[in-house]
Amino acid sequence: MGGFAESVCVPETALAPMPAGMTYEEAAALPQAGAIALQGIQDRGQVQPGQKVLINGAGGRSGMYAIQLAKLNGAGVTGVDNAERLGFMRSLGADHVIDYTRDDFTSNGRTYHLILDLAAHRPASACKGSLMPGGRYLYAGGPVATLLQVVLIGPVIGRAGQEDPAPGRPARCAAPGAHRRALPGGKARHGHRPPLPAE
Ligand SMILES: NC(=O)c1ccc[n+]([C@@H]2O[C@H](COP(=O)([O-])OP(=O)(O)OC[C@H]3O[C@@H](n4cnc5c(N)ncnc54)[C@H](OP(=O)(O)O)[C@@H]3O)[C@@H](O)[C@H]2O)c1
Numbered sequence: 001m002g003g004f005a006e007s008v009c010v011p012e013t014a015l016a017p018m019p020a021g022m023t024y025e026e027a028a029a030l031p032q033a034g035a036i037a038l039q040g041i042q043d044r045g046q047v048q049p050g051q052k053v054l055i056n057g058a059g060g061r062s063g064m065y066a067i068q069l070a071k072l073n074g075a076g077v078t079g080v081d082n083a084e085r086l087g088f089m090r091s092l093g094a095d096h097v098i099d100y101t102r103d104d105f106t107s108n109g110r111t112y113h114l115i116l117d118l119a120a121h122r123p124a125s126a127c128k129g130s131l132m133p134g135g136r137y138l139y140a141g142g143p144v145a146t147l148l149q150v151v152l153i154g155p156v157i158g159r160a161g162q163e164d165p166a167p168g169r170p171a172r173c174a175a176p177g178a179h180r181r182a183l184p185g186g187k188a189r190h191g192h193r194p195p196l197p198a199e
Contacts, residue, residue, distance in 0.1 A: 003031035030065075036140050037065035040116040041073065044138055047114055049074030054105060054130065057118035058094060059085025062140065066116055067092040078112070080105055080119075106130050114138070 018027045040062075041047050053070045057063050058079030070077045071093035078096040079089035086097040098105050106122070111132045117124075120142025127137050 003028040033061035034065045036062040036118070037069055040118075040138050040140065041066050041069040041114075045114045045116060045136065047073040047075045051075045051113035052078070052111070052132070053114045053116065054078040054080065054110075054112040055094075055116045055118065056080045056100075056105070056120075058089050058097075060118060062118050064088070064092055066118070067094050075113075078105070078110075111135065116140075117142070 018024075039045075041053070045053070047053055047070055051074075053075040055063050055066045055070065055077065058067050058077075059081030063079065063081065067077055067079055067089060076096075077094045078098060079086075079092075079094035080098045080100050081089060082101055083099045086099060089097045098108075100119075106126050106129060111130055113132055113135050115127050115130060115135070115137045117127065117137065117139035118141065120139040124137055124139060131137060
Protein backbone atom coordinates (compact mmCIF):
# COMPACT_ATOMS: atom_id res chain seq x y z
CA MET A 1 0.00 0.00 0.00
CA GLY A 2 2.43 2.64 1.22
CA GLY A 3 0.93 5.70 -0.37
CA PHE A 4 -0.98 6.97 2.64
CA ALA A 5 1.74 6.78 5.29
CA GLU A 6 3.35 9.99 6.57
CA SER A 7 6.68 8.19 6.69
CA VAL A 8 7.81 4.69 5.82
CA CYS A 9 11.11 2.80 5.77
CA VAL A 10 11.67 0.58 2.70
CA PRO A 11 14.59 -0.51 0.51
CA GLU A 12 15.55 2.13 -2.03
CA THR A 13 14.76 -0.32 -4.84
CA ALA A 14 11.08 -0.26 -3.83
CA LEU A 15 10.83 3.46 -4.55
CA ALA A 16 10.56 5.56 -7.69
CA PRO A 17 10.96 9.30 -8.11
CA MET A 18 7.77 11.33 -8.45
CA PRO A 19 7.30 12.68 -11.97
CA ALA A 20 7.94 16.40 -12.30
CA GLY A 21 4.80 18.43 -11.68
CA MET A 22 3.02 15.74 -9.69
CA THR A 23 1.75 16.76 -6.26
CA TYR A 24 2.20 14.64 -3.13
CA GLU A 25 -1.57 14.15 -3.05
CA GLU A 26 -1.56 12.82 -6.62
CA ALA A 27 1.40 10.54 -5.91
CA ALA A 28 -0.21 9.20 -2.74
CA ALA A 29 -3.27 8.17 -4.73
CA LEU A 30 -1.28 5.97 -7.13
CA PRO A 31 -0.65 2.88 -4.97
CA GLN A 32 -2.20 0.35 -4.98
CA ALA A 33 -4.64 0.80 -7.81
CA GLY A 34 -1.81 1.99 -10.05
CA ALA A 35 0.37 -0.96 -9.10
CA ILE A 36 -2.40 -3.41 -10.01
CA ALA A 37 -2.74 -1.75 -13.41
CA LEU A 38 1.03 -1.73 -13.94
CA GLN A 39 1.28 -5.42 -13.06
CA GLY A 40 -1.65 -6.31 -15.25
CA ILE A 41 -0.70 -4.34 -18.34
CA GLN A 42 3.09 -4.26 -18.29
CA ASP A 43 4.77 -6.60 -15.81
CA ARG A 44 2.51 -9.62 -16.30
CA GLY A 45 0.44 -8.59 -19.29
CA GLN A 46 3.45 -7.56 -21.38
CA VAL A 47 1.14 -5.66 -23.71
CA GLN A 48 2.71 -4.98 -27.10
CA PRO A 49 1.84 -2.41 -29.78
CA GLY A 50 -1.07 -3.51 -31.92
CA GLN A 51 -2.44 -6.01 -29.43
CA LYS A 52 -6.10 -6.08 -28.45
CA VAL A 53 -6.74 -5.70 -24.74
CA LEU A 54 -10.03 -5.97 -22.88
CA ILE A 55 -10.21 -4.48 -19.40
CA ASN A 56 -13.20 -5.64 -17.38
CA GLY A 57 -14.08 -3.08 -14.71
CA ALA A 58 -12.10 -0.48 -16.64
CA GLY A 59 -14.02 2.47 -15.21
CA GLY A 60 -12.84 1.86 -11.65
CA ARG A 61 -9.71 2.87 -9.75
CA SER A 62 -7.29 0.33 -11.23
CA GLY A 63 -9.05 0.33 -14.57
CA MET A 64 -8.55 4.02 -15.24
CA TYR A 65 -4.79 3.51 -14.97
CA ALA A 66 -4.93 0.28 -16.95
CA ILE A 67 -6.67 1.93 -19.91
CA GLN A 68 -4.04 4.64 -20.10
CA LEU A 69 -1.11 2.24 -19.70
CA ALA A 70 -2.48 -0.07 -22.40
CA LYS A 71 -2.89 2.87 -24.78
CA LEU A 72 0.63 4.07 -23.98
CA ASN A 73 1.83 0.59 -24.93
CA GLY A 74 0.10 0.93 -28.29
CA ALA A 75 -2.77 -1.48 -27.71
CA GLY A 76 -6.34 -1.30 -28.91
CA VAL A 77 -8.41 -1.14 -25.75
CA THR A 78 -11.93 -2.27 -24.98
CA GLY A 79 -13.25 -1.10 -21.62
CA VAL A 80 -16.12 -2.83 -19.86
CA ASP A 81 -18.04 -1.15 -17.06
CA ASN A 82 -21.49 0.24 -16.26
CA ALA A 83 -23.32 2.71 -18.49
CA GLU A 84 -22.36 5.75 -16.41
CA ARG A 85 -18.65 5.09 -17.00
CA LEU A 86 -18.67 4.59 -20.76
CA GLY A 87 -17.85 8.24 -21.46
CA PHE A 88 -15.17 8.26 -18.77
CA MET A 89 -13.49 5.21 -20.30
CA ARG A 90 -13.57 6.81 -23.74
CA SER A 91 -12.07 10.01 -22.32
CA LEU A 92 -9.12 7.95 -21.06
CA GLY A 93 -8.51 6.51 -24.50
CA ALA A 94 -10.61 3.35 -24.70
CA ASP A 95 -11.30 2.55 -28.36
CA HIS A 96 -14.40 0.49 -27.61
CA VAL A 97 -16.62 0.40 -24.57
CA ILE A 98 -19.14 -2.17 -23.37
CA ASP A 99 -21.88 -1.67 -20.77
CA TYR A 100 -21.74 -4.82 -18.68
CA THR A 101 -25.34 -4.36 -17.56
CA ARG A 102 -26.51 -4.76 -21.17
CA ASP A 103 -23.87 -6.83 -22.99
CA ASP A 104 -21.74 -9.82 -22.08
CA PHE A 105 -18.29 -9.55 -23.65
CA THR A 106 -17.79 -13.31 -23.33
CA SER A 107 -20.57 -14.03 -25.79
CA ASN A 108 -20.05 -11.46 -28.55
CA GLY A 109 -17.49 -13.53 -30.48
CA ARG A 110 -14.66 -10.99 -30.14
CA THR A 111 -11.24 -12.14 -28.96
CA TYR A 112 -8.28 -10.45 -27.28
CA HIS A 113 -4.59 -10.91 -26.68
CA LEU A 114 -5.11 -9.95 -23.04
CA ILE A 115 -8.13 -9.83 -20.76
CA LEU A 116 -7.44 -7.94 -17.54
CA ASP A 117 -10.36 -8.72 -15.26
CA LEU A 118 -10.70 -6.19 -12.44
CA ALA A 119 -14.26 -7.25 -11.61
CA ALA A 120 -13.82 -11.03 -11.80
CA HIS A 121 -17.46 -11.83 -11.14
CA ARG A 122 -17.49 -14.83 -13.45
CA PRO A 123 -15.33 -17.96 -13.37
CA ALA A 124 -12.05 -17.44 -15.19
CA SER A 125 -12.94 -20.31 -17.51
CA ALA A 126 -15.87 -18.27 -18.88
CA CYS A 127 -13.37 -15.94 -20.57
CA LYS A 128 -11.46 -18.66 -22.42
CA GLY A 129 -13.49 -18.23 -25.58
CA SER A 130 -12.70 -14.51 -25.64
CA LEU A 131 -8.95 -15.09 -25.82
CA MET A 132 -6.99 -15.32 -29.04
CA PRO A 133 -4.67 -18.29 -29.39
CA GLY A 134 -1.79 -17.45 -27.07
CA GLY A 135 -3.90 -14.86 -25.24
CA ARG A 136 -3.71 -14.24 -21.52
CA TYR A 137 -6.26 -13.81 -18.79
CA LEU A 138 -5.21 -11.94 -15.64
CA TYR A 139 -7.42 -11.02 -12.76
CA ALA A 140 -7.34 -9.00 -9.56
CA GLY A 141 -9.75 -9.27 -6.66
CA GLY A 142 -12.97 -11.18 -7.19
CA PRO A 143 -14.85 -13.40 -4.75
CA VAL A 144 -12.90 -15.20 -2.04
CA ALA A 145 -14.14 -18.54 -3.40
CA THR A 146 -12.55 -17.82 -6.78
CA LEU A 147 -9.32 -16.70 -5.19
CA LEU A 148 -9.18 -19.83 -3.04
CA GLN A 149 -9.93 -21.97 -6.07
CA VAL A 150 -7.02 -20.46 -7.97
CA VAL A 151 -4.60 -20.46 -5.05
CA LEU A 152 -5.40 -24.02 -3.92
CA ILE A 153 -6.22 -25.77 -7.19
CA GLY A 154 -4.53 -23.56 -9.76
CA PRO A 155 -0.94 -24.52 -8.96
CA VAL A 156 -1.84 -28.23 -9.08
CA ILE A 157 -3.59 -27.84 -12.43
CA GLY A 158 -0.77 -25.66 -13.69
CA ARG A 159 1.85 -28.31 -13.04
CA ALA A 160 -0.10 -31.24 -14.42
CA GLY A 161 1.76 -33.15 -17.08
CA GLN A 162 4.79 -30.92 -17.42
CA GLU A 163 7.84 -29.45 -15.84
CA ASP A 164 7.74 -26.30 -13.71
CA PRO A 165 8.19 -23.13 -15.67
CA ALA A 166 11.25 -20.98 -15.25
CA PRO A 167 10.95 -18.41 -12.44
CA GLY A 168 8.59 -15.64 -13.42
CA ARG A 169 6.93 -17.72 -16.13
CA PRO A 170 3.41 -19.09 -15.90
CA ALA A 171 2.70 -22.72 -15.25
CA ARG A 172 0.50 -24.36 -17.85
CA CYS A 173 -2.74 -26.25 -17.29
CA ALA A 174 -3.36 -29.80 -18.33
CA ALA A 175 -5.97 -28.50 -20.76
CA PRO A 176 -4.36 -27.86 -24.15
CA GLY A 177 -2.94 -24.40 -24.42
CA ALA A 178 -4.24 -23.12 -21.10
CA HIS A 179 -2.47 -21.80 -18.04
CA ARG A 180 -3.47 -20.66 -14.58
CA ARG A 181 -1.28 -19.20 -11.91
CA ALA A 182 -1.61 -17.36 -8.64
CA LEU A 183 0.22 -14.05 -8.70
CA PRO A 184 1.75 -12.12 -5.81
CA GLY A 185 -0.71 -10.03 -3.81
CA GLY A 186 -3.73 -12.25 -4.36
CA LYS A 187 -3.90 -11.77 -8.12
CA ALA A 188 -4.13 -14.72 -10.42
CA ARG A 189 -4.32 -15.53 -14.06
CA HIS A 190 -5.74 -18.17 -16.26
CA GLY A 191 -5.93 -18.46 -19.96
CA HIS A 192 -5.23 -20.16 -23.27
CA ARG A 193 -1.71 -20.45 -24.39
CA PRO A 194 0.14 -22.48 -26.95
CA PRO A 195 3.44 -24.06 -25.90
CA LEU A 196 5.44 -21.28 -24.31
CA PRO A 197 7.79 -19.53 -26.70
CA ALA A 198 11.15 -18.36 -25.42
CA GLU A 199 10.24 -15.13 -23.63
N1 LIG B 1 -7.71 -0.36 -5.65
C1 LIG B 1 -7.02 -1.02 -4.72
O1 LIG B 1 -6.27 -0.42 -3.94
C2 LIG B 1 -7.13 -2.53 -4.61
C3 LIG B 1 -6.33 -3.20 -3.67
C4 LIG B 1 -6.38 -4.58 -3.59
C5 LIG B 1 -7.25 -5.29 -4.44
N2 LIG B 1 -8.04 -4.62 -5.32
C6 LIG B 1 -8.92 -5.41 -6.17
O2 LIG B 1 -8.69 -5.11 -7.55
C7 LIG B 1 -9.93 -5.09 -8.25
C8 LIG B 1 -10.08 -3.76 -8.93
O3 LIG B 1 -10.03 -2.76 -7.93
P1 LIG B 1 -10.55 -1.30 -8.18
O4 LIG B 1 -10.09 -0.49 -7.01
O5 LIG B 1 -10.22 -0.86 -9.55
O6 LIG B 1 -12.14 -1.52 -8.06
P2 LIG B 1 -13.29 -0.47 -8.34
O7 LIG B 1 -12.76 0.93 -8.28
O8 LIG B 1 -14.43 -0.84 -7.45
O9 LIG B 1 -13.68 -0.73 -9.86
C9 LIG B 1 -14.33 -1.91 -10.26
C10 LIG B 1 -15.21 -1.54 -11.43
O10 LIG B 1 -15.77 -2.75 -11.95
C11 LIG B 1 -17.14 -2.48 -12.25
N3 LIG B 1 -17.89 -3.73 -12.28
C12 LIG B 1 -18.62 -4.31 -11.31
N4 LIG B 1 -19.16 -5.44 -11.75
C13 LIG B 1 -18.77 -5.59 -13.03
C14 LIG B 1 -19.02 -6.57 -14.01
N5 LIG B 1 -19.79 -7.65 -13.77
N6 LIG B 1 -18.45 -6.42 -15.22
C15 LIG B 1 -17.67 -5.34 -15.49
N7 LIG B 1 -17.41 -4.36 -14.60
C16 LIG B 1 -17.95 -4.49 -13.37
C17 LIG B 1 -17.57 -1.57 -11.14
O11 LIG B 1 -18.77 -0.91 -11.52
P3 LIG B 1 -20.06 -0.84 -10.55
O12 LIG B 1 -19.98 0.51 -9.89
O13 LIG B 1 -21.21 -0.97 -11.50
O14 LIG B 1 -20.01 -1.97 -9.56
C18 LIG B 1 -16.37 -0.63 -11.02
O15 LIG B 1 -16.46 0.45 -11.92
C19 LIG B 1 -11.03 -5.33 -7.23
O16 LIG B 1 -11.45 -6.67 -7.31
C20 LIG B 1 -10.38 -5.05 -5.90
O17 LIG B 1 -10.93 -5.86 -4.89
C21 LIG B 1 -7.99 -3.26 -5.43
